[in-house]
Amino acid sequence: MGKTTDNLVALAHQVSSAPEPREMDMLLATGEQVTIALLSMALHGLGLEARSFTGFQAAIRTDRAHTKARITQITAERVRQSLDAGEIAVVAGFQGFSDEDEITTLGRGGSDLTAVALAAALKADVCEIYTDVEGVYTADPAIVPDAKKLARVSYDEMLEMASLGAKVLQSRSVEFAKKYGVTVHVRSTFKPDSGTLVTKEEQDMEEVVVTGVTHDRSQAKISILRVPDRPGIAAKVFGAIATKNIVVDMIVQNISRDGYTDMSFTLPRGDHTRAVAALEEIARSIGAQGVVHDERVAKVSIVGVGMRSHSGVASRMFATLAGEGINIQMISTSEIAISCVIEDKYAELAVRALHDTFEVGKGANR
Amino acid sequence: MGKTTDNLVALAHQVSSAPEPREMDMLLATGEQVTIALLSMALHGLGLEARSFTGFQAAIRTDRAHTKARITQITAERVRQSLDAGEIAVVAGFQGFSDEDEITTLGRGGSDLTAVALAAALKADVCEIYTDVEGVYTADPAIVPDAKKLARVSYDEMLEMASLGAKVLQSRSVEFAKKYGVTVHVRSTFKPDSGTLVTKEEQDMEEVVVTGVTHDRSQAKISILRVPDRPGIAAKVFGAIATKNIVVDMIVQNISRDGYTDMSFTLPRGDHTRAVAALEEIARSIGAQGVVHDERVAKVSIVGVGMRSHSGVASRMFATLAGEGINIQMISTSEIAISCVIEDKYAELAVRALHDTFEVGKGANR
Secondary structure (H helix, E strand, O other): OOOHHHHHHHHHHHHOOOOOHHHHHHHHHHHHHHHHHHHHHHHHHOOOOEEEEOOOOOOEEEOOOOOOOOEEEEOOHHHHHHHHOOOEEEEOOOEEEOOOOOEEEOOOOHHHHHHHHHHHHOOOOOEEEEEOOOOOEOOOOOOOOOOOEOOEEEHHHHHHHHHOOOOOOOHHHHHHHHHHOOOEEEEEOOOOOOOEEEEOOOHHHHHOOOOEEEEEOOEEEEEEEEEEOOOOHHHHHHHHHHOOOOOOOOEEEOOOEOOEEEEEEEEEHHHHHHHHHHHHHHHHHHOOOEEEEEOOEEEEEEEOHHHHOOOOHHHHHHHHHHHOOOOOOEEEEEOOEEEEEEEHHHHHHHHHHHHHHOOOOOOOOO | OOOHHHHHHHHHHHHOOOOOHHHHHHHHHHHHHHHHHHHHHHHHHOOOOEEEEOOOOOOEEEOOOOOOOOEEEEOOHHHHHHHHOOOEEEEOOOEEEOOOOOEEEOOOOHHHHHHHHHHHHOOOOOEEEEEOOOOOEOOOOOOOOOOOEOOEEEHHHHHHHHHOOOOOOOHHHHHHHHHHOOOEEEEEOOOOOOOEEEEOOOHHHHHOOOOEEEEEOOEEEEEEEEEEOOOOHHHHHHHHHHOOOOOOOOEEEOOOEOOEEEEEEEEEHHHHHHHHHHHHHHHHHHOOOEEEEEOOEEEEEEEOHHHHOOOOHHHHHHHHHHHOOOOOOEEEEEOOEEEEEEEHHHHHHHHHHHHHHOOOOOOOOO
16 A cells, blocks of 8 residues: 555645645545555454554544644543453554644654554553564665664664664654653564664663664755855855755854855755755855855764763774775764765765774674 | 545455445545545635535534444534635535444445535535436436436435436435425536426426336346235245345235235346345245246336326326337336336337327426
C-alpha cells in the first residue's frame, strides 16, 4: 500500500493546482484508514482478534494546522479498552482530529510519530517500529562494509544522526520519544533479530567517543562574498531566504577583514536556484560583492555523546580528512556532533576514513 | 471514481475470505471520503466556497448494523452552518456512525438515501439526484422507442416501478422520501433539462391509468408440484428458503385439487440453484411430487395510481398479452400494479404491446 499517499496527492493535483489543506487532509487520511481495515481483516483471517481505529476513534487530538498538525493530547481510551479485552488494536497513523472535529494529518514522519505518541499515552514498555532496515548503523553499510548495527543509541545521538542524514527515524518522533521517555525499538519487518533501541542516555554510553558517521549528499552550498560587516546584515540575508520558505541548514560566517566578511550556508539542493535568485537581489542592495554556489558538496558528520567527555575529537576528524587529501569547506559543531562540508566526490572516502579512525562500532555492541 | 467500492471490496477479499462487517465499513467509507475531498477541491478550483463532511461530521447517526445500517437521526448542524455561510456543503453519502462512534455504511442505494435523508433534515425544497439517465420513463426507451419521460410520478408509483425493474432510484430512498415528504428531482448529470419529480400523489395523477410499463429479466421461477394442502406447509417451504437468505419476490399458490396444490414463486436468478437444492429436500419431507424450475422467464408489469379508480385494467392487460400469443405463467397484483410472469423471449414484445394498449405517456406530460 506504499504508493497510496502519492496516488492521492496526484489525484488532488488533477482537480486543483493548490488544494485546500483541509480537503487535502480529508483525502490523505483515507490512505491509512484503508490500511488499518485491511490489516485488521488479515489478522482476523489468521484467527486473531483485532480492531481498527481511526485517529478520531483513538482520540488523537491535534492542533488545527492542516497537513502538518501537532499532537496536543491522546487519551486513547478505546485503544486501551481494546487491549484490555485482549484484542490487537490497529491504529491509523499520520492522522488526528482538531477541537472542531476536523480531520488533520501530521505531515512528514507522522506515522512513526503516532506510534511513539500512543506508546507514551499507553505507558508502553517499548514502541517497536518495523522498517526496511535492520536498525541504526554506525554508518551506511553500502559505503562502509564493516559498519555495525548499534544495539543502543541515545535520543540525542539519534536526533543528530537523523538531522545529519541517517534516514531510519524522523526527528519529530525521536523528539517526542525523548520528551516522554519512550523507548523505541527500530527493527526489521523482514527479520526477527532485535534491532536498535533508541533510549535515554546511560552512563556507559559516554565511553564511546563516536557512535556513528553520517553523510548527506542532498545539499548545496551558497556563499555571499564580501558582505559589509555591520549589525543587521545577517538578519536581512536570512530574512530574505525565510520569506521564500527555504530552510537553511549549516551557517558559517568568517571573521571580518577590512570591514567585510563572507557568509556561507547549506540548504536542500532543490531549493538552491530559488535561493540564489533571492540572494543576488539582496547582495546588490547591501553592497556585497556577489553570490557563488556549489551543488557538488556533501556533509560528513561524526556523532556521539562521548564527545562531551573526550577532547581532541575535532582535531582528529580534521586530521583524518587532511590525511586523505580532502579539503574542508565549512565546519559546524554541536555538543555531540561535528560536521564538515567537503567536495561531493570525496563523501564515501571521508565516511570510510572517519569510521576507521574512530574505530566506530569496534568492541562491544555498546 | 465509480469503481472505487468494487476495488476496495476486491482488496478485502484478497486478505480475508469473510471480512468482518465492522472492518468492511471502515474500509468502504474511505471511497466517498476520497470523493468529497476531491469534489470540494475541484469546486475551490472553480473559485467557489466548498466544504466536505464525512458522515460523522454531518451527524448522520445510524444503528449498528454494519454494511446495511439504517439512519436513525440526522442533525446536520455543521452542514446547516456551512450552507448558512454560503458554502457548498459536500457530504459523504452511504456512510454514518453509530452510538459507539463506529463508522457504518448504509448498503445498497445508500448514497441516494443519504441525499434524501439530508434533504429531509434540512427541510430542503427539493432533493436533486443526478444520474446517467434523464429521468423516469414510461418504459425502457431501449425497448419502446416512443417511451416518454414523466414530468411527475408519485412515491407509490416510483416504489412499484423500482421494485418491478426500473433502475433509476432505489426503493429505500423513495420510501424515505415518501415518509418525510421530500420531493426528489431525478435528472441527468449530462443535460440541463428538468427530469422527473418524484412527489406526493396529487388528484390529477389518477386520470392516467397506467404511468409506466416495467420489465425485469433478472429472475427465475421455481414451482413445487402437488404439495399436500394442509396448514403450515407454506411456512415450512418459505422458512427453508429464508434460512438460506434468499429473498423471494412473487408467490402464487393455485387452488387446491384433491387435497394437493402447486406453489410457484420467483427469485433472483443467481439464487435459484441454491434454492432448488433446499427445496428438493423440503419437497421430499412434505410428500410433494417434485420441484421444477425455469430461468427463462421475465416479469412485465404495469404501474399507475389511476388503477385504483379505473376498472377492467387487469383484463385489458391479459387480453393484450393473449393477442400477441403470449402465455401468462404467473400473475400478481397490488393496489397500483399488475405483474405477469411470461416466457423471457416475449419480454420486449409484451412491454411494447402494453405501452401501446394503455397509451402510456400519450397526451400531456401528466
